[in-house]
Amino acid sequence: MSEPVTAPAPRTTRADALRFYGLWIAGAALLLVLPLVFSSGGSLTTFSLIGISIIFALSYNILLGQTGLLSFGHAVYYGIGGFLAIHGMNAIAGHEWPIPLPFVPLIGGMAGLIFAIILGWVSTERAGTVFAMISLGVGELVASSALILRSFFGGEAGVTTNRTDLPAFFGLTFGPQIQIYYLIAAWVLISTIAMYALTRTPLGRVCNAVRDNPERVQFIGYNPHVVRYIAFCFAGFFAGIAGALAAINFEIANSAYLGLVQSGVVLFATFIGGVAYFFGPILGAIFVTYLQLGLTDLTAVWQLYFGIIFIGMVMFAPGGLAGLIMMHRPLARGGTLHMLLPAYLIAAVPTLALAGGVILIIETVSRYVVHADASTMVNLFGIPFDTSQPVTWVIAVVLTVGGFFVARMTWRGIAAAWDRAATAARDKGHLA
Amino acid sequence: MLELIVISTLNGVLFGMLLFLLSSGLTIIFSMLGVLNFAHASFYMLGAFFGFQLTRWIGFWPALIIAPLLVGAIGMAVERYGLRNTHKHGHVAELLLTFGLAYIIEEIVQLIWGKGPMDYRVPAALDFPAFTVFSTNYPAYKMFMLLISVAIFIALLVVLKRTRIGLIVQAALTHPHMVGHLGHNVGQVFMLVFGVGTALAAIAGVIAGPALVTQSDMAMLLGPILFVVVVVGGLGSLSGAFIASLLIGLVQTFAVSMNGSLASLFGPLDPSIGPSLLTDVWNVTIAQVAPIIPYLLLVLILIVRPMGLMGTRET
Numbered sequence: 001m002s003e004p005v006t007a008p009a010p011r012t013t014r015a016d017a018l019r020f021y022g023l024w025i026a027g028a029a030l031l032l033v034l035p036l037v038f039s040s041g042g043s044l045t046t047f048s049l050i051g052i053s054i055i056f057a058l059s060y061n062i063l064l065g066q067t068g069l070l071s072f073g074h075a076v077y078y079g080i081g082g083f084l085a086i087h088g089m090n091a092i093a094g095h096e097w098p099i100p101l102p103f104v105p106l107i108g109g110m111a112g113l114i115f116a117i118i119l120g121w122v123s124t125e126r127a128g129t130v131f132a133m134i135s136l137g138v139g140e141l142v143a144s145s146a147l148i149l150r151s152f153f154g155g156e157a158g159v160t161t162n163r164t165d166l167p168a169f170f171g172l173t174f175g176p177q178i179q180i181y182y183l184i185a186a187w188v189l190i191s192t193i194a195m196y197a198l199t200r201t202p203l204g205r206v207c208n209a210v211r212d213n214p215e216r217v218q219f220i221g222y223n224p225h226v227v228r229y230i231a232f233c234f235a236g237f238f239a240g241i242a243g244a245l246a247a248i249n250f251e252i253a254n255s256a257y258l259g260l261v262q263s264g265v266v267l268f269a270t271f272i273g274g275v276a277y278f279f280g281p282i283l284g285a286i287f288v289t290y291l292q293l294g295l296t297d298l299t300a301v302w303q304l305y306f307g308i309i310f311i312g313m314v315m316f317a318p319g320g321l322a323g324l325i326m327m328h329r330p331l332a333r334g335g336t337l338h339m340l341l342p343a344y345l346i347a348a349v350p351t352l353a354l355a356g357g358v359i360l361i362i363e364t365v366s367r368y369v370v371h372a373d374a375s376t377m378v379n380l381f382g383i384p385f386d387t388s389q390p391v392t393w394v395i396a397v398v399l400t401v402g403g404f405f406v407a408r409m410t411w412r413g414i415a416a417a418w419d420r421a422a423t424a425a426r427d428k429g430h431l432a
Numbered sequence: 433m434l435e436l437i438v439i440s441t442l443n444g445v446l447f448g449m450l451l452f453l454l455s456s457g458l459t460i461i462f463s464m465l466g467v468l469n470f471a472h473a474s475f476y477m478l479g480a481f482f483g484f485q486l487t488r489w490i491g492f493w494p495a496l497i498i499a500p501l502l503v504g505a506i507g508m509a510v511e512r513y514g515l516r517n518t519h520k521h522g523h524v525a526e527l528l529l530t531f532g533l534a535y536i537i538e539e540i541v542q543l544i545w546g547k548g549p550m551d552y553r554v555p556a557a558l559d560f561p562a563f564t565v566f567s568t569n570y571p572a573y574k575m576f577m578l579l580i581s582v583a584i585f586i587a588l589l590v591v592l593k594r595t596r597i598g599l600i601v602q603a604a605l606t607h608p609h610m611v612g613h614l615g616h617n618v619g620q621v622f623m624l625v626f627g628v629g630t631a632l633a634a635i636a637g638v639i640a641g642p643a644l645v646t647q648s649d650m651a652m653l654l655g656p657i658l659f660v661v662v663v664v665g666g667l668g669s670l671s672g673a674f675i676a677s678l679l680i681g682l683v684q685t686f687a688v689s690m691n692g693s694l695a696s697l698f699g700p701l702d703p704s705i706g707p708s709l710l711t712d713v714w715n716v717t718i719a720q721v722a723p724i725i726p727y728l729l730l731v732l733i734l735i736v737r738p739m740g741l742m743g744t745r746e747t
Binding site: 306307 | 462468514517518521523524525527528529531532533535536539540542543544652656659660662663667711712713716720721723724727728730731734735738
């Protein structure tokens, strides 16, 4: 035992490196090109919101995915970042300091970091349920205090600013949304690279170790509390950046930024995207933001669908969207993915019927009770239904119940097909 | 002043007992399943809304029995088909499941009953002043609430301390795995405990509904306070939950009835300072601070005694 046993360093070939940097460059190019392809004002706003949401969700995943800390109060640092950014912008405009807008998110980030430094030590004393409860308590404490400390938080109305009052940056005034989009896109890129780099540092690795086995980490000589605390501070910093970007985008910050609802949304986005992979929260942020914006136009009870999707994910796909995608990777490499296709197609029919039935029930009840005076017509995928007719109720129940039982049988078919495909892939030497 | 103290003490004990109805179920569920049921306050809300609806249809007294049974059945279904399947994914997934459940229950309640407050009235048989203290009429319904919660408290105590099932539950509080090794059907006990816990929450909902406001945000308002109670009392400790319930009930009730502020104590600040954080803090009354007192208490307890007042085991 003269030589220390170390794992062989993963060899990076030029092809690997090319692929790695290519991915980032492609991402940057995508951010650059997106507004040229979809140039309407509405899609620019959507992209801006998605960008903010991506940073926020990634910062949340430093806690949940990488360190195993389930927080119900992450919006505190987002909100503090937003408020400090607004006050910072007003101060810059008032004193005519030569600080242009693109640097304002740093103010938010520092605010989030300082608050995380103050509140983090108590919060991260223990992981698991205790941490979850403390984060909830601290979140409620700050959110309720925001309504009391009116001079800083502006009470119910919040505080406002005007981003164009700041000194111009190379001729950019940041009045039009397109300039704000590029500002957010730049920060998304910087933050994403920084957070990815963080996961590759020794600190990031120790965070993973603390998540998986804190006791063992203690034996190696690290203090899990300190590791959790540092991770918490980083998460607070990036959440503050996201909050500041939101404040720049809306030119207002109010107590809703800090509240439990905001904390819940970022939890949903991160978890639905998938916490086990770095790109999971990005997917989740895109999906959830898009769903939020898209569903509000379609239905009054979009939050219910949101909750159902979340519960479905927790119960059946705890790996999130990213987990579902990555499950298929060994099969795709083994070239046996096509074996799944028939089972998927068969299962899609009853599963969609089940989903349609559930949607029809919810919409029918919603029209029947909440909007008794509104039109009773529901348009589902182009098929009109009259919710006042009993036949609609019967269709909805038959679709739901029948769909469920048939779907359950076809899901077993998927499992069987999966086994076959996985076995075939394993035979070809690809781990599945 | 004496009048204020007497009335506030009564109300505080009442609120504390209501909190205990909820926190006792939450504590037992947590101790056995290792899951902090985020949706516990939602079952309380379901109890209130079921109670309201059943009172309309068949009257208050049957509702007092049926609503908790219904909610308990829902709770058992949640344990059997939700939590048990999620258990293999770990505690975080279970906690997230109950979090999503709380979200969904609130949305469904809004879907069916709308967002406004319900017209849930005190039953006529109890709608009279019970006694008069210092010219204040104390309503009989509040005494009834107190009576019910004390009765349930005693019943819970007897069941836990004197019956066989109580023995198993108690054993599972400290040694959940050993109970399983001894050959008890732990799954069934879990389901039963979850059902009873949610039914207790529902009873609290049915009797609190007419006195407090029955509205779709009532779970959101009470839920976080409930967790404060459980953490302050010490996770998994029933006696801790009892003490913390009463403590927070009393503190909150006294706080809302007090108007003192730093300004009234030390005189107003120099007006030339203008509005600032200092003037905010200076002028805020205790009544205005009341909503955040439980959370302050939580942070304080966690700094001074991280395992809670009566907590013994690390989680």
